[in-house]
Amino acid sequence: MISVKDVDLIFETNDGPVQALRNVSLEVEKGDFVSFIGPSGCGKTTLLRAIAALEIPTKGNLTVNGKSPDSARIDREYGYVFQAAGLYPWRTVEGNIKLPLEIMGYSKTEIKERIQKVIELVELKGFEKKFPWQLSGGMQQRASIARALAFDANILLMDEPFGALDEIVRDRLNSELLDLWRQTKKTICFVTHSIPEAVFLSTKIVVMSPRPGRITDTIQSTLPLKRDLNIRDSQDFIKIAQRVREGLKSGHQDEVL
Amino acid sequence: MKFSNFIYKFFFEGNFFPILTIVTVIGIFWYLIALPMNAEKVERKFKDLNTTEKIIKSWNLEKPKLPTPHQIVKEIVNTVFYKKITSKRSLVYHGWITLEATLAGFFLGTALGILLALGIVHNKAMDLSVMPWVIASQTVPILAIAPMIIVVMNSVGITGLLPKAIISMYLSFFPVVVGMVKGLRSPDQMQIDQMKTWSASSNQLLWKLRFPSSVPYLFASLKVGIAASLVGAIVGELPSGAIAGLGARMLAGTYYGQTIMIWSALFTAAFLAASLVITINIVQNFTLKKMAIIT
Numbered sequence: 001m002i003s004v005k006d007v008d009l010i011f012e013t014n015d016g017p018v019q020a021l022r023n024v025s026l027e028v029e030k031g032d033f034v035s036f037i038g039p040s041g042c043g044k045t046t047l048l049r050a051i052a053a054l055e056i057p058t059k060g061n062l063t064v065n066g067k068s069p070d071s072a073r074i075d076r077e078y079g080y081v082f083q084a085a086g087l088y089p090w091r092t093v094e095g096n097i098k099l100p101l102e103i104m105g106y107s108k109t110e111i112k113e114r115i116q117k118v119i120e121l122v123e124l125k126g127f128e129k130k131f132p133w134q135l136s137g138g139m140q141q142r143a144s145i146a147r148a149l150a151f152d153a154n155i156l157l158m159d160e161p162f163g164a165l166d167e168i169v170r171d172r173l174n175s176e177l178l179d180l181w182r183q184t185k186k187t188i189c190f191v192t193h194s195i196p197e198a199v200f201l202s203t204k205i206v207v208m209s210p211r212p213g214r215i216t217d218t219i220q221s222t223l224p225l226k227r228d229l230n231i232r233d234s235q236d237f238i239k240i241a242q243r244v245r246e247g248l249k250s251g252h253q254d255e256v257l
Numbered sequence: 258m259k260f261s262n263f264i265y266k267f268f269f270e271g272n273f274f275p276i277l278t279i280v281t282v283i284g285i286f287w288y289l290i291a292l293p294m295n296a297e298k299v300e301r302k303f304k305d306l307n308t309t310e311k312i313i314k315s316w317n318l319e320k321p322k323l324p325t326p327h328q329i330v331k332e333i334v335n336t337v338f339y340k341k342i343t344s345k346r347s348l349v350y351h352g353w354i355t356l357e358a359t360l361a362g363f364f365l366g367t368a369l370g371i372l373l374a375l376g377i378v379h380n381k382a383m384d385l386s387v388m389p390w391v392i393a394s395q396t397v398p399i400l401a402i403a404p405m406i407i408v409v410m411n412s413v414g415i416t417g418l419l420p421k422a423i424i425s426m427y428l429s430f431f432p433v434v435v436g437m438v439k440g441l442r443s444p445d446q447m448q449i450d451q452m453k454t455w456s457a458s459s460n461q462l463l464w465k466l467r468f469p470s471s472v473p474y475l476f477a478s479l480k481v482g483i484a485a486s487l488v489g490a491i492v493g494e495l496p497s498g499a500i501a502g503l504g505a506r507m508l509a510g511t512y513y514g515q516t517i518m519i520w521s522a523l524f525t526a527a528f529l530a531a532s533l534v535i536t537i538n539i540v541q542n543f544t545l546k547k548m549a550i551i552t
Contacts, residue, residue, distance in 0.1 A: 073454060075456075076456055078454070079454070080451065082447050082451060083447075086447055086448055086451055088466075089549060089550055090469050092549075099455075103455050103461050103465070104455065131549045151455075
């Protein structure tokens with residue numbers, strides 16, 4: 001589905017070149033839920049943006065659905081959820097979800113059906129006519145996810161979508177996101193800096209380290225696909241979390257040396 | 258109940274009393290300063306007056322150096338309500354002539370400003386080249402340019418409203434360009450990236466994101482622009498030998514030493530400007546509420 005091979009990405013800044021990604025290789029299979037975890041500056045967001053063709057790798061090979069990232073973007077193969085909900089204040093929830101559909105030229109009746117469907121999916125029924133400022137942060141982020149789900153992209157790229165929310169809301173949205181993923185069978189790439197979030201959500205966890213941004217460990221989750229929040233107390237969960245923590249630590253030691 | 262509520266709010270929660278206070282202070286100052294300014298004329302025209310009579314005379318001269326507020330108000334009431342509005346002595350007639358040119362210039366200026374802003378935002382070459390010229394255009398005194406525009410246009414047979422509207426446009430496009438460039442660029446990188454992930458065309462980016470984002474900036478510019486337009490229209494009437502319009506009225510007043518006439522034209526212009534700005538404010542509040550940008 002997504003194939004990353006020996007990708008380097010260097011930003012030219014005023015202080016000289018900064019290596020954001022070095023020698024990154026990764027395979028994402030169809031239906032995977034992959035988390036990128038690491039401290040800030042480890043290039044996890046840059047990697048996601050490169051997949052979305054918002055950044056261009058300096059070296060290496062990157063394909064999305066067998067195409068170059070830019071063709072995949074032009075063919076609207078993915079939906080992208082940003083850290084901030086980024087809803088337009090002058091549009092209602094419904095109007096915001098409609099926005100990409102309008103841009104992509106869906107018919108009026110189809111737009112209506114799709115809005116209905118995704119609004120139910122993210123449990124925002126009854127809030128269609130509300131403006132963003134009338135919603136809580138969690139609800140805004142749900143509307144933003146609905147917007148990314150509304151069109152036919154089978155990949156969902158999410159950049160710390162719940163980073164700005166409190167833990168209680170985040171837990172709830174995490175289990176809802178898992179349900180969504182199972183229902184829609186989408187492939188999800190998810191950037192986070194929370195270990196429990198990454199372990200709870202993912203089928204595959206990619207641990208990254210900064211300076212230069214690189215992958216230190218890739219962990220295939222042994223947790224069952226159907227899981228609820230209680231799984232966080234299980235032995236398996238704790239073991240995977242430990243391995244993630246170790247991966248993060250080893251990356252840190254490399255940096256010191 | 259509701260009405261009395263409104264009255265209460267109007268008087269005690271709004272800016273009614275602050276404004277009233279300032280107006281009163283200005284009024285007192287005005288009457289005081291009129292005394293020394295008109296004293297010389299009173300001395301020359303009248304002999305053997307006591308102090309009270311002197312004061313009253315200096316506030317009611319026919320051609321004072323500084324006319325007093327009640328004289329100006331009387332003149333305005335006279336020329337607004339007691340003259341036929343088609344008469345050359347009616348301030349409504351002159352006001353309308355100026356307002357026409359103001360509005361024409363305002364619409365031209367707004368259109369030109371928006372077009373230039375679109376060009377600057379969408380075209381790299383324009384971005385690098387246009388702004389310095391736009392700024393330079395405003396550093397040239399309008400009083401120097403206005404006669405040239407009038408003369409050049411007259412020589413090709415264009416007279417009346419259009420040359421004045423062009424001068425208005427010259428002044429009013431500037432705030433619109435500056436405001437709209439800022440407004441069209443106000444969406445942040447994330448919003449633009451988001452549009453990119455949907456592979457939106459640049460037209461869609463403009464109409465669905467940039468333009469709606471710029472509306473609050475546009476209104477701020479329009480308020481400055483319309484006031485500048487009025488100034489432009491009045492300045493356009495000064496050098497053209499125009500016989501109608503508030504500017505012509507001010508000029509005629511200076512020729513004949515009719516200070517009251519000058520000041521009444523000035524007050525009318527100020528009133529017009531305030532009404533225009535208030536009108537735009539009302540449209541702005543309505544639009545932004547409709548767009549849910551303000552609540």
